[in-house]
Amino acid sequence: MEIQAPDLQAPDLRADCSRCVGLCCVALAFARSADFAIDKPAGDPCVNLADDFRCTIHPVLRDSGFKGCTVFDCFGAGQQVTQHTFGGATWHDEQVRPDMFAVFPVMRQLHEVLWYLAEALELVEASPLHPRLRRAEREVREAAAAPPEALRELDVEALRAPAAALLRDAARLTREAGPIGTGNLRVSRTRLRPGADLAGADLRGADLRGAELRGALLIGADLRKADLSRAELIGADLRDADLAGADLSRAVYLTQMQVNAAAGSTTTRLPERLQRPAHWR
The missing domain is CATH 2.160.20.80 (E3 ubiquitin-protein ligase SopA)
Known part of the structure; x- marks a missing residue:
């Protein structure tokens, strides 16, 4: 079955917190700074995370010293990991937690690459590169669909490097078109x-x-x-x-x-x- 090229309006490349289990609020670390009011080690739930995986101060994050939270974007990796990689499981399951936390940053990198590839496929000036961009997109999407054990061992850089070269070429064609x-x-x-x-x-x-x-x-x-x-x-x-x-x-x-x-x-x-x-x- 042919995998369709991503659409920048498609929900799989946009964060949907309602289908995630607050992975960015637990799996990732942040340090007290101008962007975060507190220190939080990776793997510890944020103090503002409720039992339903929602942020209790979401409307006032910036005023509360959590500007960094309003900047972050997972490119839809959160719901991909929650709903697809782990079939709706949550990090409350101690057997799932280590793999889920390890896979989330990997998935985010893959989804970021997919976002850029989707944009490159919309650049008219880069149309000569579209076939190669579609092949690169399929490879990244297939990697993102892999089971947790494969994602944990994935060499993201080896996958991202050829895509990055194509993205640079697509940008050059666009920049030089005017x-x-x-x-x-x-x-x-x-x-x-x-x-x-x-x-x-x-x-x-x-x-x-x-x-x-x-x-x-x-x-x-x-x-x-x-x-x-x-x-x-x-x-x-x-x-x-x-x-x-x-x-x-x-x-x-x-x-x-x-x-x-x-x-x-x-x-x-x-x-x-x-x-x-x-x-x-």
Whole structure:
């Protein structure tokens, strides 16, 4: 049976907490910081997790010091692990718990790759690569459907590396399909490169069309009214970046986590697949 290519609107790539058992609130660790009000070791339930696997302070997470929770996105890995890998079991079962907690981070990585592959398959400019992208998608999806013991032993990097190369090529074709921006006078165009340190950079009104900002550090950058059409943003750190009035409607590989971590406004233009965060008042 042929596995269909994923759809960015499909529920399997979007977190559905109602079909999960609070895996991100238990399996993962976090440390007291600006993002989390407390320390929590991996495997310990968060103090805010109720017996029904729901967050007791969800409406006021940011005001309560848990900004990191409002940023996180599992790309649907939580319900995949809960409902499919473990057939509806919960981590309360001591025999299931170790495998479930070990598999969840692996599944999240796989679902993140599926998200990017789904977007690449929607890039018209990358159509010459679509057959190879579909094959890569099938391989990742087959790995995600494996039993717990296979997922625990899975070499995620070996699976992700060829997909990452295809994603870079798809982004390049898209970036080069239109005008390349001139940047702005405050930041040299030569700094607009993969992995660039642009933390706190003044990029107001910058013409960043087609910029290759893969893995760039944009923490606290001022991107107000910047044009990021066809800019590649996979892995870019947008924490506290000001996106007010910025155009990201055609940005490549922008995720909900990146948007959640940034600041924006009603005039920020986002891709249709992403939601405007509630804290963007």
